Amino acid sequence: MSMVTCIAPVNIAVIKYWGKRNEELILPLNDSISATLSTEQMHAKTTVMVSSNFTKDKLWLNGKKRAAEAAGQQSEFVKYRVHVCSENNFPTAAGLASSAAGYACLVYSLAKAYGVEGDLTSIARQGSGSACRSLDGGFVRWRMGSKADGKDSIAEQLFDEDHWPEMRVLILVVNDARKKVSSTSGMQLSVETSDLLKHRVENVVPQRTKDMIEALKQKDFHKFAELTIKDSNSFHACALDTYPPAVYMNDTSHAIADFVHRYNKSKGVNKVAYTFDAGPNACLFLLEADVPEVLGSLELVFPPHPKEKSFVRGLPVRRLPAMQDAELFQGPHESGRIKYVIHTKVGSGPRLVKGSDVHLLNDEGLPKNVIPQ
Ligand SMILES: Nc1ncnc2c1ncn2[C@@H]1O[C@H](COP(=O)(O)OP(=O)(O)OP(=O)(O)O)[C@@H](O)[C@H]1O
Numbered sequence: 149m150s151m152v153t154c155i156a157p158v159n160i161a162v163i164k165y166w167g168k169r170n171e172e173l174i175l176p177l178n179d180s181i182s183a184t185l186s187t188e189q190m191h192a193k194t195t196v197m198v199s200s201n202f203t204k205d206k207l208w209l210n211g212k213k214r215a216a217e218a219a220g221q222q223s224e225f226v227k228y229r230v231h232v233c234s235e236n237n238f239p240t241a242a243g244l245a246s247s248a249a250g251y252a253c254l255v256y257s258l259a260k261a262y263g264v265e266g267d268l269t270s271i272a273r274q275g276s277g278s279a280c281r282s283l284d285g286g287f288v289r290w291r292m293g294s295k296a297d298g299k300d301s302i303a304e305q306l307f308d309e310d311h312w313p314e315m316r317v318l319i320l321v322v323n324d325a326r327k328k329v330s331s332t333s334g335m336q337l338s339v340e341t342s343d344l345l346k347h348r349v350e351n352v353v354p355q356r357t358k359d360m361i362e363a364l365k366q367k368d369f370h371k372f373a374e375l376t377i378k379d380s381n382s383f384h385a386c387a388l389d390t391y392p393p394a395v396y397m398n399d400t401s402h403a404i405a406d407f408v409h410r411y412n413k414s415k416g417v418n419k420v421a422y423t424f425d426a427g428p429n430a431c432l433f434l435l436e437a438d439v440p441e442v443l444g445s446l447e448l449v450f451p452p453h454p455k456e457k458s459f460v461r462g463l464p465v466r467r468l469p470a471m472q473d474a475e476l477f478q479g480p481h482e483s484g485r486i487k488y489v490i491h492t493k494v495g496s497g498p499r500l501v502k503g504s505d506v507h508l509l510n511d512e513g514l515p516k517n518v519i520p521q
Pocket residue numbers: 192193209234235236239240241242243244245246247248249250251253254331425426427
């Protein structure tokens with residue numbers, strides 16, 4: 149019997165992955181680059197227990213039992229059955245990249261339990277493409293690769309988490325009740341119907357990837373922000389060019405983008421970058437010194453709902469008064485359009501957590517916390 153528990157981070161792409169050339173193996177149409185977020189604020193935690201006493205593979209996610217067929221197929225080759233229990237310390241399936249952290253954590257924990265060495269990114273990629281970028285810290289590049297079997301479609305670290313220590317991240321969780329089109333089906337339809345995606349993949353992303361690596365290397369925030377913003381907008385333009393269109397950003401998302409452009413314009417240089425994934429939540433990148441004023445301004449333009457007692461979560465910050473520039477204030481908007489903010493930074497990759505009380509499974513291999521179904 150052996151039991152291991154690991155945590156793995158979320159990652160946010162600044163050069164987006166959108167479109168596969170092979171659905172089965174999850175091989176992308178272009179390279180992508182992401183920042184790994186600190187596990188202090190957001191992480192998936194997974195306990196894996198391998199035992200000869202188990203009769204079948206079992207999986208629990210956030211206290212609820214889930215089907216574990218995929219693991220079952222593989223374990224024909226493995227003598228012992230496995231119990232897996234995983235939890236996210238942030239909302240699951242809310243467009244906060246839980247699938248990336250979750251699959252990265254599953255693959256990393258299984259590798260630790262079975263003593264597997266070598267590249268894990270090409271395995272995590274097959275759970276969810278973006279998951280392969282959560283196996284390293286700092287800034288990570290997922291190379292599209294060119295081989296038919298996908299062996300060279302792997303993620304590698306570009307710069308570690310200490311390269312640009314001032315970099316901060318604000319996740320703006322937008323109030324939204326609409327059901328989203330999943331990334332998987334959205335990008336499949338884009339590949340089938342969008343001419344703009346073809347243009348993006350062939351003519352835009354290759355040069356932008358090079359420029360992004362250079363901006364990161366030089367720690368040129370102005371350029372980094374421009375490239376990040378442009379790539380987010382290029383991806384959402386392709387989503388809208390899809391037939392029928394995949395609409396991910398909502399009015400609040402657009403108001404946030406507008407806020408960032410006004411803020412940057414008033415400063416005469418890019419101080420904040422925004423990027424949006426397949427949902428309305430915004431992810432802002434900025435430097436530590438600018439966080440107090442940006443948060444102050446944001447709260448003025450997007451007032452918290454009066455009942456929201458912890459609007460800014462995560463890293464502590466003192467708020468400065470909003471900048472007094474009339475041009476900035478298109479608003480204030482009605483309160484609560486941004487539900488809350490997670491203040492975090494760039495962090496390291498997955499790790500094993502040690503200690504007797506860290507495990508999510510008890511000695512019998514059953515979850516310590518079960519939610520009745
Ligand atoms: N800790 C975890 N362990 C294993 N699987 C997980 C874990 N967390 C999430 N998942 C898987 O990911 C799914 C959620 O993925 P989905 O893409 O809908 O949401 P998201 O990742 O939060 O959003 P987005 O991909 O738009 O950022 C879950 O239903 C589950 O299958």
